Amino acid sequence: MSQDQHDPAEESFGNSHVLDPAATQDSQETINAEMKEIHDAASGETQPRVNFPPYRSSLYRHPTKSMHHADPETIELWSPAFGHRDVHTLESDLTVQGQGEPLGERIVVRGKILDGDGRPVRNQLVEIWQANASGRYVHKRDQHPAPLDPNFTGVGRTITGDDGSYEFTTIKPAPYPWKNHHNAWRPAHIHFSLFGTDFTQRMITQMYFPGDPLFSLDPIYQSITDQKARDRLVATYDHNVSTHEWNTGYYWDIVLSGSNRTWMEGDTDAH
Amino acid sequence: MRIDQNQLDAARSGDEKLVPTPGQTIGPFFGYADGYEQVHLPFRDGNHLVNPARPDAVRLTGTVYDGNGDPIPDAMLEIWQADSEGYIPQETGSLVRDGWTFTGWGRATVDNVGTYTFSTVNPGPTDEGKAPFIHLVVFARGLLNKLHTRIYLPEDTAALEKDALLSSLDADRRSTLIAERQADGSLLFDVHLQGEKETVFLQFPGIEYPDHA
Numbered sequence: 205m206s207q208d209q210h211d212p213a214e215e216s217f218g219n220s221h222v223l224d225p226a227a228t229q230d231s232q233e234t235i236n237a238e239m240k241e242i243h244d245a246a247s248g249e250t251q252p253r254v255n256f257p258p259y260r261s262s263l264y265r266h267p268t269k270s271m272h273h274a275d276p277e278t279i280e281l282w283s284p285a286f287g288h289r290d291v292h293t294l295e296s297d298l299t300v301q302g303q304g305e306p307l308g309e310r311i312v313v314r315g316k317i318l319d320g321d322g323r324p325v326r327n328q329l330v331e332i333w334q335a336n337a338s339g340r341y342v343h344k345r346d347q348h349p350a351p352l353d354p355n356f357t358g359v360g361r362t363i364t365g366d367d368g369s370y371e372f373t374t375i376k377p378a379p380y381p382w383k384n385h386h387n388a389w390r391p392a393h394i395h396f397s398l399f400g401t402d403f404t405q406r407m408i409t410q411m412y413f414p415g416d417p418l419f420s421l422d423p424i425y426q427s428i429t430d431q432k433a434r435d436r437l438v439a440t441y442d443h444n445v446s447t448h449e450w451n452t453g454y455y456w457d458i459v460l461s462g463s464n465r466t467w468m469e470g471d472t473d474a475h
Numbered sequence: 476m477r478i479d480q481n482q483l484d485a486a487r488s489g490d491e492k493l494v495p496t497p498g499q500t501i502g503p504f505f506g507y508a509d510g511y512e513q514v515h516l517p518f519r520d521g522n523h524l525v526n527p528a529r530p531d532a533v534r535l536t537g538t539v540y541d542g543n544g545d546p547i548p549d550a551m552l553e554i555w556q557a558d559s560e561g562y563i564p565q566e567t568g569s570l571v572r573d574g575w576t577f578t579g580w581g582r583a584t585v586d587n588v589g590t591y592t593f594s595t596v597n598p599g600p601t602d603e604g605k606a607p608f609i610h611l612v613v614f615a616r617g618l619l620n621k622l623h624t625r626i627y628l629p630e631d632t633a634a635l636e637k638d639a640l641l642s643s644l645d646a647d648r649r650s651t652l653i654a655e656r657q658a659d660g661s662l663l664f665d666v667h668l669q670g671e672k673e674t675v676f677l678q679f680p681g682i683e684y685p686d687h688a
Contacts, residue, residue: 249685251497252619261617264542271678278601284580287567322486333515341504359515403555404679410499427619428497436476436496457478461495462681
């Protein structure tokens with residue numbers, strides 16, 4: 205059935221225009237060629253480009269005027285405070301939210317949140333969200349015909365420890381199709397939302413799994429033009445995080461952009 | 476990736492900063508507005524820094540637009556601000572919203588027509604004579620990294636005149652950072668990710684926007 209036979213008012217996975225006005229029928233080869241051209245002309249970049257045409261949805265959603273360099277002031281030198289009032293310990297275990305065990309490969313993801321000087325980011329909020337073991341999100345706009353899992357919502361939160369550490373128990377997410385181009389698939393990933401010690405460090409990113417065959421084909425991952433920088437989003441399989449007859453384990457450290465506050469001797473608190 | 480001890484030692488001795496982890500888009504599935512159920516990032520009363528029924532509550536609202544002038548229906552915004560006296564809150568409890576504690580931080584998703592709404596208070600000046608502003612960070616599907624900006628209150632024109640950031644901008648660019656006060660006391664602040672009315676976005680030290688060097 206062709207796309208235009210769908211009622212435009214009806215949202216369905218087949219009706220890509222409603223779900224994503226930037227959806228195209230471009231081939232993977234076209235996307236690959238565009239990505240290669242941009243990569244060949246770039247070097248040493250540490251963050252994604254916001255103007256990355258192979259990611260079609262970015263076309264009209266990136267600033268075209270230059271970013272304004274600013275020194276953080278007052279409120280920007282502080283971060284909102286979160287604590288155990290906000291987040292229950294159980295919220296870091298995404299496998300215990302239903303009546304039964306979710307389907308899929310049980311994993312633990314562990315690591316540290318550090319600032320640009322290597323200081324641990326203590327007592328801060330870390331939020332994750334992800335697809336289930338079939339590549340499906342609990343979201344009304346996700347109409348990918350893969351099964352939902354009644355025992356898995358894919359959402360978790362935690363507060364970092366005194367050494368900046370975090371840990372989540374979850375299910376390994378699967379890749380899923382999207383509408384950027386024909387036969388487009390996202391590599392398996394977990395979304396991370398992070399706060400630092402000042403609000404200029406606020407960030408949202410995605411953690412990937414080592415050796416994913418979809419890496420070279422994905423314009424979101426490839427919007428970071430430098431391989432070394434892309435590698436910073438890939439967790440390491442860590443057998444010390446795996447536990448006997450229970451879970452496999454991954455390790456991933458996250459570095460926030462510097463810290464603009466002037467730190468006093470002994471001022472090691474998160475605020 | 477794992478940061479090894481050598482890298483940490485270098486960073487601690489001040490020789491070298493660690494390179495920050497790259498950002499990525501929030502994507503399409505970060506959640507949707509449902510006041511009573513947590514679906515990914517949005518949470519109950521996340522956009523209510525104060526109860527809208529409070530007499531001093533201020534409605535901060537606006538629309539997020541793309542470069543075609545079309546509203547964006549899948550953006551998430553966060554604000555962070557001082558209280559009405561200009562004090563910077565360091566209270567926990569944003570995620571549980573007890574109705575009494577002002578934490579200074581809020582999160583809102585836009586609706587189907589790109590509109591966001593916060594219920595908050597007018598921030599006071601953090602220092603005598605300083606122009607009060609609310610810090611805003613924008614995430615969206617199609618936006619590959621976060622964008623920071625400021626929402627200045629329009630009233631204290633003398634302070635706005637002296638503000639370091641505002642005075643470094645041309646008049647038309649400057650106006651994108653100043654909210655409009657409505658007759659009912661609301662603050663109106665639209666966000667234009669691209670185009671003629673493009674909002675001024677801020678790049679702070681330590682983060683790179685490679686195609687905007």
